[in-house]
Each structure stands twice: as structure tokens, then as C-alpha cells.
Amino acid sequence: MNKITLISSAFALVCSMSVAAEPSSNVAFDSATRALLASGDPAKGKEIAANNKCNKCHSENGIAEDPDDPNIAGQLNSYVYKQLRDYQDKKRQSKDMLKRTKKLEKQDLAHLAAWYASLPVPERMGKASDATLQLINKGDPKRMIKACNSCHGRKGQGGKHDAATLNGMSRGYFVTTLTEFKEGDRDNDIYSRMRNVAGPLTEAEIEALADYYATTPPPEEAEEE
Ligand code: HEC
Ligand code: HEC
Numbered sequence: 001m002n003k004i005t006l007i008s009s010a011f012a013l014v015c016s017m018s019v020a021a022e023p024s025s026n027v028a029f030d031s032a033t034r035a036l037l038a039s040g041d042p043a044k045g046k047e048i049a050a051n052n053k054c055n056k057c058h059s060e061n062g063i064a065e066d067p068d069d070p071n072i073a074g075q076l077n078s079y080v081y082k083q084l085r086d087y088q089d090k091k092r093q094s095k096d097m098l099k100r101t102k103k104l105e106k107q108d109l110a111h112l113a114a115w116y117a118s119l120p121v122p123e124r125m126g127k128a129s130d131a132t133l134q135l136i137n138k139g140d141p142k143r144m145i146k147a148c149n150s151c152h153g154r155k156g157q158g159g160k161h162d163a164a165t166l167n168g169m170s171r172g173y174f175v176t177t178l179t180e181f182k183e184g185d186r187d188n189d190i191y192s193r194m195r196n197v198a199g200p201l202t203e204a205e206i207e208a209l210a211d212y213y214a215t216t217p218p219p220e221e222a223e224e225e
Contacts, residue, residue, distance in 0.1 A: 025091050025188050027082045029161040036110045037077055045115025048108050052100055062119040067216065068172040074121025077113035079164040083188075084109040092188040122168035124156070126212040135205065136212070143200040148209070151193065156213060162190065171214035178206045 027033065049055055058064050062073025072080060086092040088101045088109075101109070128136065136156075139147035149156065151163040158165030166174075180186035181198035189195060201209075 027085045040110035040114025042115045042118040045111035067170045070173045071170050072116045073119035076158045077117035078161045080113040082162050086188040122215045124167045128212040132208045166213045169213045171210050174210040
């Protein structure tokens, strides 16, 4: 090992240690969490949502009226639960969501997660160019971007635990949150899995990916109507 590799590997080690000192989330998908998730009751979740004004922004059917607010209908229960915990723990920053979650028990969050997961996922309206489909299905090894589908499921339906479903996204929210991952403003993703993917994406690519996953047709098509 020459001097430069020695210094750079020491630097990498220090960086990884400081990341380990401040975990990006307190949620682990261990057996206790999985048992809690399994105990989630959609009917109870529906009631908790109504009593805590969740419907004001996410609507009763989990599809937000404002395209800048996320749609959460049909989202993975494990992903919803993790986000609610992350907001409580200030691992993910949102004043609105902190206010709405801070008094809820973990069991309430599991019920809410079961409720939203039980709702039908909104239809994905978008089309994608070949270049965008390439990113989705194959990624871009030259820029170390992994295929979206390798984590988020072959049809964007969601993968394991925290690998959210991407179908039926609010367009504005999709662009905002992906840009936040790109810039490191959203950093609650365990092992930086999304920050690593989003970092090299261009703004145009983020817009094109949003056009694909969103519930609204891409802008050109919307204008034709
Ligand atoms: C005042 C509006 C408002 C209310 C009320 C509200 N939310 Fe949210 N919610 C938002 C916004 C805005 C975001 C996105 C914030 C961000 O960028 O992190 C969000 C994010 C979320 C997310 C993460 C979505 C994702 O795809 O990552 C979940 C889950 C969620 N809310 C569930 C709830 C639940 C459950 C309640 C009730 C306990 C609730 N929200 C109440 C506005 C609201
Ligand atoms: C290595 C696995 C991995 C790959 C590859 C990946 N993602 Fe993700 N993605 C995740 C994880 C894990 C999360 C949840 C992070 C968290 O806990 O908040 C996530 C979250 C997201 C979110 C936020 C969802 C929401 O509701 O807020 C979007 C949008 C997203 N990914 C888009 C993409 C796109 C587009 C690609 C391809 C360019 C991609 N991801 C590739 C693992 C991955």
C-alpha cells in the first residue's frame, strides 16, 4: 500500500465511522418490528387517520389533492411505518409531519401503516423514453447508478422493507424528494442507498423519472387535452 492509498483509506474509514455514529434512522426491520407491523389493523388505522387530521393533506383515500403532498395509498406498510418513525425522531425533517406524529405510539403508527397499505395504489400514467427506461431497468454503471427496479421491484411496486413503491407518486413531491436525496437534504435512507443513486442524476433525468412514475400524464400530453 503506498502513502496515498493509505491516507485515502484512513480517510474513508473515519468517514464511515462518523456515519455510523449518527444513524440515518432508528428503525431496524428486526423481528420485533416485523411483529409490530403484522399487528397493524387497517380499520384502527383509518380511525387514527381521521382523528389526527391526516386526511386534511393526504385525503381519505390516501391520494393527495395537492401534487406537492405525497400520495400514500398502496404504499408498503413497512415503508410508511419507517417514515412516520423517522419524522418522530427528526431523522426526516418536516414540521407538519413532526406535529402530526409526535404524540402517536408505535402501535398507532403500525395501524396507520396497515391502513394506507390497504388502499389501492393510484394508477401510473407516465411514459418513459428509452434513456429513462434504461435508468429504471439497468441503471448506469459508468456513473455507479443502480437500476431503480433492482430495489423498488420489477414493476416499481416496491421491494423489501423500506424500498418504497414508486408507482402512483405525486409528481411535484417525487421531484422534490429525489432532489433532496441528491443534495443530501433528505438523509434518512439507511446506508445512503438513495443518496448514492440520486447524487449523479441530472435535473432533467429526475423530471423524466417523475413523468414516468407520476399519476398525472407528462406536461406535453396534459397540454394536448
Ligand atoms: C398539514 C399537512 C399534512 C398533514 C396533516 C399530514 N401530512 Fe403526512 N405529509 C405531508 C407532507 C407535506 C409530507 C412530505 C414531507 C417531506 O417532504 O418530508 C408528508 C409525508 C408523509 C409521509 C411520507 C410519504 C413518503 O412517500 O415518504 C407519510 C407516510 C405521511 N405523511 C403520513 C401522514 C399521516 C399518517 C398523517 C396523520 C397522522 C399525516 N401524514 C398528516 C403533509 C401532511
Ligand atoms: C440500492 C437500492 C435502491 C436503488 C437502486 C434505488 N432506490 Fe429509491 N429508495 C431506496 C430506499 C431504501 C428508499 C427509502 C429510503 C428511506 O428509508 O426513506 C428509497 C426511496 C426512494 C424514493 C422516495 C419515495 C417516497 O415515497 O418518498 C424515491 C422517489 C426513489 N427512491 C426513487 C428511486 C429512483 C427513481 C431510482 C432509480 C434512479 C431509485 N430510487 C433507485 C432504495 C433504492
